[in-house]
Amino acid sequence: MDVVMTIAGTDSGGGAGIQADLKTFQELKVFGTSAITALTAQNTLGVQGIFPISPDFVLQQLTSVFSDFDVKAVKTGMLFSAEIIEVIAHFLQQKNVQLVIDPVMIAKGGESLLQKEAVEALKSKLIPLATVLTPNIPEAEVISGIKIENEDQMANAAHKILQYGVQCVVMKGGHLHDQYSATDKVYLADGTTFSMKSERIQTKHTHGTGCTFSAALTSFLAKGYSLKNAMIEAKKFVQLAIENPLNIGHGHGPTNHFA
Numbered sequence: 001m002d003v004v005m006t007i008a009g010t011d012s013g014g015g016a017g018i019q020a021d022l023k024t025f026q027e028l029k030v031f032g033t034s035a036i037t038a039l040t041a042q043n044t045l046g047v048q049g050i051f052p053i054s055p056d057f058v059l060q061q062l063t064s065v066f067s068d069f070d071v072k073a074v075k076t077g078m079l080f081s082a083e084i085i086e087v088i089a090h091f092l093q094q095k096n097v098q099l100v101i102d103p104v105m106i107a108k109g110g111e112s113l114l115q116k117e118a119v120e121a122l123k124s125k126l127i128p129l130a131t132v133l134t135p136n137i138p139e140a141e142v143i144s145g146i147k148i149e150n151e152d153q154m155a156n157a158a159h160k161i162l163q164y165g166v167q168c169v170v171m172k173g174g175h176l177h178d179q180y181s182a183t184d185k186v187y188l189a190d191g192t193t194f195s196m197k198s199e200r201i202q203t204k205h206t207h208g209t210g211c212t213f214s215a216a217l218t219s220f221l222a223k224g225y226s227l228k229n230a231m232i233e234a235k236k237f238v239q240l241a242i243e244n245p246l247n248i249g250h251g252h253g254p255t256n257h258f259a
């Protein structure tokens with residue numbers, strides 16, 4: 001059984017964060033472990049509270065898991081602070097794992113899941129260790145410093161981010177103003193590019209979509225899929241999860257991991 005790990009924050013509402021990651025791992029038949037960076041009091045209406053875990057205790061969780069399991073691939077989600085990022089980067093530097101970074105910054109309700117001062121640590125310490133970075137457009141804008149309104153600007157931002165040392169950037173196009181499609185663009189460090197086009201689904205039930213995509217990608221990488229095939233399969237998994245909403249909660253309902 002392939003072992004994977006998520007390093008992220010919790011979502012008490014079960015739709016995003018650690019909970020979404022572990023559900024995705026389970027559905028895709030990999031064994032999920034976790035290191036929690038922050039607890040959130042959260043539901044489909046928003047984030048009501050955040051309780052960060054101390055960097056020392058994040059490190060203790062990483063040490064416990066890695067000293068026992070042969071972890072094949074790791075994903076990071078909500079990391080909250082520069083101090084937590086530094087501990088994780090220092091730890092992962094010495095490990096031989098595939099790393100997927102979902103650079104979670106702001107929840108749909110506007111609550112900050114990453115302190116502003118932490119962006120620099122993300123760029124300089126963690127991104128250079130990554131196999132894949134999976135930003136949405138607003139996150140790619142913050143990381144690259146480039147405003148993105150069209151495909152050229154998307155490519156410019158991706159190439160700038162590749163210079164930080166990551167091997168591959170997936171730009172999730174869901175935030176671009178295209179009424180009909182949601183195209184994700186993939187940029188590799190060797191200069192190749194490909195697109196993953198899908199029909200845009202008109203729904204407000206997209207809570208946890210980003211977490212689910214990056215967790216699925218991590219699962220397929222752990223199973224030995226090529227980067228391209230892992231990406232295509234992860235996109236299919238999240239597409240199905242969005243197409244079949246569960247209709248629970250009163251706000252942005254969770255994606256459906258059973259789909």
Ligand code: PLP
Nearest residue numbers: 009010016017078107108207208
């Ligand atoms: N809460 C946590 C702990 C997360 O990791 C994420 C991930 O992006 C979110 C909330 C964001 O959820 P949403 O998809 O509603 O923006």
